[in-house]
Amino acid sequence: MVKTIKKMRPLMIVEDSDEDFEVFCWALQKTGFTRPVIRAESAEVALTHLFPELLQADRIDPLPCLVLMDLNLPGVNGLQLLEQLSKMKQLLSIPVVIMSTSNNPLDIEACYCFGAAGYITKPFKLEDYIEKVRALTHYWFNTVMLPEGSD
Amino acid sequence: MTEVTVKNVDLSSCDREQVHLVGAIQPHGALLVLEEPTLRIVQASTNSADFLGTPCELLVGQCLDELLGFESTAAIRIQLATKNLNSAFTHLISVPFLSHQDSVVHISGNRIDGLLLMEFERTTDSIKVNPAYEYSSRLQDMIQQLYGGSGLLSFLSVVVEQVRVLSGFERVMVYRFDREGSGEVVAEAKDAALEAYLGLHYPASDVPEPARRLFELSPLRHLPDVDYVPVPLFPDLSPLTDGRPVDLSHSFLRSVSVMYTGYLLNMGVKATLVMPLMKLGKLWGLVSCMHHSEPKYLCYEQRFPLELLSRMISLRIGDLESLDQFAYRVRLDQAHGQLIGEMGRAKSHFEALFGSKINLLNEIDADGAALLEDGKVTLLGKTPSEHQVGLLAKWLVQQDVVVLATHCLPDDFPSAESFSDVASGLLAIRVSLASLTWVMWFRPEVLSETHWAGDPNKPVIINADGQESRLQPRTSFALWKEIVRGHSHPWQDCEIEHASKLRQSLQDILVERSYQLMQLNTELELSNQALNSFVYASFHDLKEPLRGIHNYAELLKLEEGEHLSGQGHQRVETILNLTGRMHHFLEALLQYSNISNVEQDYQACSINRLVEEIIDMLKKTNPDENITVDIQPAMPVMLCNQTGLRVIFQNLITNAIKYNREAVKALKIGCYTTNDTPIFFVQDNGISISPEFHEYIFQPFKRLHGQKEFGGGSGVGLAITQKAIMRQGGRIWIESGEGKGSRFCFTLTPDRSEERG
Known part of the structure; x- marks a missing residue:
């Protein structure tokens, strides 16, 4: 068996807002983040990507090592997607961190109940934005170990 | 035994005087006391010479047939053998009068203490005796009249009119006794010139217990002449009763109490005729006939229809009282239904008890009502003050009852003295045990509801010894007033039931309302939750674009800052300022709406x-x-x-x-x-x-x-x-x-x- 060079597993962002995605990427760049980033504009796209078997399709990209997810998505919303993911054994090893405008305690509690690995409210000021993204990437990529094994 | 005469009579003599052992009769008849079975005369009234033709001294020791002859005595013996003479004087025979053969003497008898008492009474010479025809048609008329009245009081007003016509007396009254024995004149028919006694009250001592007992025994009492001279018996004590006076309880001729004659003299009455009105075997009241202008005697034939009439009235009184009660009960039930219906419609169920048309005072015989709900007092009609009602409620709580009825509140609760005029009677229900909610009805002092038609300015009668005479209506009324001070009319059973029923209904409604409230609360909670999510969703939707604007303005400032003019910088700063303020504002608003959720x-x-x-x-x-x-x-x-x-x-x-x-x-x-x-x-x-x-x-x-x-x-x-x-x-x-x-x-x-x- 030929040993292939493992691709670096990407960071996946589920975000329907182009503006938010742009600001997030800007903040990532400011913190010097180098991993590949893939984006899904909706829950359906995210699901196809994470679990192509569902549509009898072949996997193209490698599985992400971490998913950042907005709650307010068109169609199937973030919470529903989180619930579906929590039922898929194959995906349980991928942590999902929620990034939302909402600070509703009910939302926060529900997300943790469905297995979210964290909950971040989207900051209002860019300065705070950078701080939060720095802390986030520092934790997940410099502090703790993420599953890197091949699928 | 002290001799009681008109001269030395005082109040206490009422109960001391043993009227039935007076040992004397009135002069309009004669009395013999006989021994059975020999019918030997052992005592005779001293008027026997005038009345029976033989002096009493001679009569005593004789047998009855010596006086009446063999034939009449034989007829009497048959009656004595067949009739029950134990409970009353019973008519035995009527025979031609001994000396006036065209007149008739009525003989009646009564067995008491092992003696046979026999009374003799003459028919008035002027009476053409034809009772069967004359009275039966008159009675029929009267019966029709008596059945026309609706309600007890209107019936009694017909009664007195009819009795006046039938008896020829100048004044006819109906007295009613209350539970304590006090009396009230409830109906009166009289000659226009006479002073009215309608509405007069007098204390129980005016018709003392012995007198009331005697009224129950005889269907009719007659005093033809108040100035009569009592006729003693000879000998005054019976040799057969161990020296006790003969018991004249049932005697029609019995001499009357000096209390009574004293009273009549003061009223200016010359003759009376009194018939008891009985209800269920108890003395209910009296029909009292009075003649003021002269003595008046009604003979046996004349009294007979009156006696019948009084028995009929007695029967009817029971019916009418029950009917009045029943009608009152029905009206109370209707009022109850209306109150409950109103409570269903009204926003506040207690408010419904105080409507202008439908309220707590509908139908019930009370002048005022109050609601005390958690310290708040609502009043209706004639009531004590709010403060006084509050005191009353505190006292009620100590009584540890849920329904309370009293007609002498000041006796039970001395502080009520100060408002006894409006609330001598209290009927109260505790609606809820959890909270202090009372509903009360008030009844005024009896005095405030009493109106005697008599002339208050008429001078009082003074005795020979300078004292105001006790024996007159005015004094009776004053005395009665003292007795009933702080008393109201007693609450009737149906009124207490009405209150209890209302209590039950109010409780049912309270339970129903609290159930509804519980449901509403659940609904409200759900709707609050929905509203809460809505608030968050709205804030979310408002904040998202706001943050976008803010982010972009900041990006502009950070990334493109060097391309901007001074004014451009200023404008970007203003955008940041405004969006910042709006963000702050939204957060505060969210906090404000969140306070309810803490x-x-x-x-x-x-x-x-x-x-x-x-x-x-x-x-x-x-x-x-x-x-x-x-x-x-x-x-x-x-x-x-x-x-x-x-x-x-x-x-x-x-x-x-x-x-x-x-x-x-x-x-x-x-x-x-x-x-x-x-x-x-x-x-x-x-x-x-x-x-x-x-x-x-x-x-x-x-x-x-x-x-x-x-x-x-x-x-x-x-x-x-x-x-x-x-x-x-x-x-x-x-x-x-x-x-x-x-x-x-x-x-x-x-x-x-x-x-x-």
Whole structure:
């Protein structure tokens, strides 16, 4: 068996807002983040990507090592997607961190109940934005170990 | 036994006088006492010479056939063998009068104490005896008349008129006795010239117990001439009864009480005829006939129809009283139904009890009503004052009953003396055991409802010894008034039932309402939850684009800053400023709406420590400010919602520092515990708020200053504070004089002293 060079597993962002995605990427760049980033504009796209078997399709990209997810998505919303993911054994090893405008305690509690690995409210000021993204990437990529094994 | 005569009569003699052992008769007949079975005469009234043709001395020792002849005696013996003579004087035979053969003598007999008593009475010479024809048609007329009346009182007014016609007496009255034996004239028919006695009341002692008992024994009493000379018996004591006087309980001729004749003399009455009215074997009242102008004698034939009539009246009284009761009961039931129906329609069920048309006083015989609900008094009609009703309720609670009826309230509750005129009678129900809710009905003192038709200015009668005579209606009335002072008419069973039923219905309604409330609460909770999610969703949707604008403006500033002109910079800053303000604003609004969602868990909390914590925190976040805080009087440790309390103090203290231009911001914080409800205050030396704004400052988004003054603000701080205070059941107010700083005061629990007013 030929040993292939493992691709670096990407960071996946589920975000329907182009503006938010742009600001997030800007903040990532400011913190010097180098991993590949893939984006899904909706829950359906995210699901196809994470679990192509569902549509009898072949996997193209490698599985992400971490998913950042907005709650307010068109169609199937973030919470529903989180619930579906929590039922898929194959995906349980991928942590999902929620990034939302909402600070509703009910939302926060529900997300943790469905297995979210964290909950971040989207900051209002860019300065705070950078701080939060720095802390986030520092934790997940410099502090703790993420599953890197091949699928 | 002391001899009781008209001269030495006094009040106490009423009960002492043994009327049935008087040993004398009235002169309109003769009495013989005989021994059975020999029918030997052992005593005779001393008028026997005039009446029977033989002096009493001769009669005693004779046998009856010597007086009446063999034939009549034989007829009497048959009657004696067949008739029951034990319970009354019973008519035996009528025979031609011994000396006047065209006149008739009626003989009746009574067995008592082993003796046979025989009374002889003559028919008045002028009477053409034809009772069968004459009276039967007259009686028929009367019966028809008597059955025409509706209701007891109108029936009795027909009765007195009819009896007056039938008897020929100048005045006919009906007395009714109440439970205690006091009497009242409830119907009267009289010659126009005579003084009216209708409405007159007299005490039980006026018709004393022995007299009432005798009335129950004889269907009719007749006193043809009040000035009669009593006829004694000869010998005065019977040799057959161990020296006791012969018992004349059933005697028609029996001499009357000197009390009675004394009374009649004072009233100017010459002759009377009295028939008892019985109901269920008990003396209910009397039909009393009086003649004022001259003595008046009704002979046996004339009395007979009256006797029949009185028996018929007695029967009818029972019916009519039951009917009146029944009708009253039906009316009460209808009133009850209306009240309940009204409660179903009204917003507040208790309000429905006090409508202008339908209310607690419908139908029930009461002049006033009151509702006491958790210290709040509602009055209707003639009642004691609110304060007095409150006292009454306190007394009621001590009685430990749910239904209470009294017709002599001042006897039971001496403080009620002061309002006995409106409330001598009280009927009260406790609606709810949980809360102090009472419904009460009041009945006035009997006196206020009594109207004697008599002339109050008529002079009183003075005795020979200069004393006011007791034996007259005026004195009776005065005496009766003393006895019934502080009394109302007693509550009837159906009235007490009416109250109990209303109590039950009110309780049912309360239970039903609390069930509805529970349901509403559940619905409200659900709708609150929905509203809450809506609020969050809305804020989310508003914040998202706002954040986008803010982010982009910032990006513009950071990334493209060098390409912007000075003015462009300025404009980007303004965008950032405005979006920042709006964001702050939205957050405050969310906090305000969230106050209602803070869980109300109450814990013992040291308010001193809480305040100190807040001050420490504020000093750290405002390191440049010079702040002094004086906490006194000291704060208590009390049960409260800590989260809520933190919001309250934090907002007030922040304001005290923020709206303050002084170099040293001097705060005074404290708590007065002299009242039931502790009053907290936060006082500053900052700006003061003029009184015209005191009402508005607690409204959300109400700002008194421009955006640039005092570091700006959302205008929600005081609104949040007030909401948090109201959540705990308290209230907040401001005491602020121009230029003297502001002083915010608040309570954390409902203000009890204010409720008491």
